[in-house]
Amino acid sequence: MSDRAFKGSAKAASADAKIAIRQLSKSYDLGHDQVKALETFDLSIHDGEFVCFLGPSGCGKTTLLRMLAGLETPSQGEIVVRRQTQDRPLTSMIFQETSIFPWMRVRDNVAFGLRIRGVPRLEQQTAVQHFLDLCGLGQFADAYPHQLSGGMKQRVSVARAFANDPEILLMDEPFAALDEQTKITLQQELLRLWNETRKTVVFITHSIDEALVLADRVIVMSGRPGRPIADIAVTFPRPRLVHELKAEPEFGRQWHQIWSLLGSQPQALPEKVK
Ligand SMILES: Nc1ncnc2c1ncn2[C@@H]1O[C@H](COP(=O)(O)OP(=O)(O)O)[C@@H](O)[C@H]1O
Numbered sequence: 601m602s603d604r605a606f607k608g609s610a611k612a613a614s615a616d617a618k619i620a621i622r623q624l625s626k627s628y629d630l631g632h633d634q635v636k637a638l639e640t641f642d643l644s645i646h647d648g649e650f651v652c653f654l655g656p657s658g659c660g661k662t663t664l665l666r667m668l669a670g671l672e673t674p675s676q677g678e679i680v681v682r683r684q685t686q687d688r689p690l691t692s693m694i695f696q697e698t699s700i701f702p703w704m705r706v707r708d709n710v711a712f713g714l715r716i717r718g719v720p721r722l723e724q725q726t727a728v729q730h731f732l733d734l735c736g737l738g739q740f741a742d743a744y745p746h747q748l749s750g751g752m753k754q755r756v757s758v759a760r761a762f763a764n765d766p767e768i769l770l771m772d773e774p775f776a777a778l779d780e781q782t783k784i785t786l787q788q789e790l791l792r793l794w795n796e797t798r799k800t801v802v803f804i805t806h807s808i809d810e811a812l813v814l815a816d817r818v819i820v821m822s823g824r825p826g827r828p829i830a831d832i833a834v835t836f837p838r839p840r841l842v843h844e845l846k847a848e849p850e851f852g853r854q855w856h857q858i859w860s861l862l863g864s865q866p867q868a869l870p871e872k873v874k
């Protein structure tokens with residue numbers, strides 16, 4: 601096992617934390633000014649947890665995810681990720697905008713990470729077929745992205761991320777641009793895939809419904825600079841069905857709790873803070 605630390609020495613993460621975020625701050629330099637995106641952010645995420653982050657626009661959610669992916673470095677503090685193995689990728693990211701390669705067929709898009717890692721061809725094919733089938737794309741393996749709807753393209757992104765078999769899935773509002781029906785279908789598919797794999801998932805959303813349907817924990821963030829202001833356990837039994845959950849009184853209670861927390865935070869302010 602080895603840890604990945606993004607700042608300072610690689611201290612061991614607390615025994616049961618997959619991701620330990622400690623006193624994390626991130627500022628961006630804008631010429632003479634600075635934007636403080638995140639400030640003194642502390643949080644532990646456990647192996648196999650499905651955690652949703654909700655917060656006002658501009659509070660640093662994407663910044664946090666990019667730091668978890670190793671694409672940005674903290675200004676202060678650290679993120680320590682406990683790695684299980686060197687044989688699989690640590691993270692895969694799914695974005696709101698489709699990020700699949702337009703010149704590749706669906707099956708090649710889904711195989712991409714495996715190919716880069718030099719996974720044997722037969723193993724690649726088996727994994728690709730498995731996740732294409734699970735994502736309802738079995739018949740579209742040879743299609744090109746321009747032949748697919750927005751929802752199907754996001755399915756390809758989801759299939760590609762799972763086929764790549766990372767330890768942690770990072771999802772940045774992946775269903776936000778989809779129509780309601782497609783969104784709900786994809787949420788159910790994601791839940792099924794997660795149930796099968798039990799990966800650690802960090803999922804950003806601006807939908808309270810989505811957070812409550814998907815998550816084990818919902819972290820509500822303050823306005824910029826972002827930090828956690830609430831850590832809410834979501835304990836509805838799994839498997840979950842969206843329409844059944846929404847009829848639960850507890851769903852309504854938690855929905856209102858999160859709504860009030862978000863309402864207590866200022867919305868995005870002009871960029872300059874210094
Ligand atoms: N690369 C960057 N350079 C400068 N400022 C940035 C950069 N990325 C994000 N920011 C700023 O950091 C703040 C947080 O952005 P972001 O993480 O995208 O928030 P969210 O995803 O919660 O909407 C915003 O004020 C944004 O303008």
Ligand SMILES: [Mg+2]
Nearest residue numbers: 661662663772
């Ligand atoms: Mg964002």
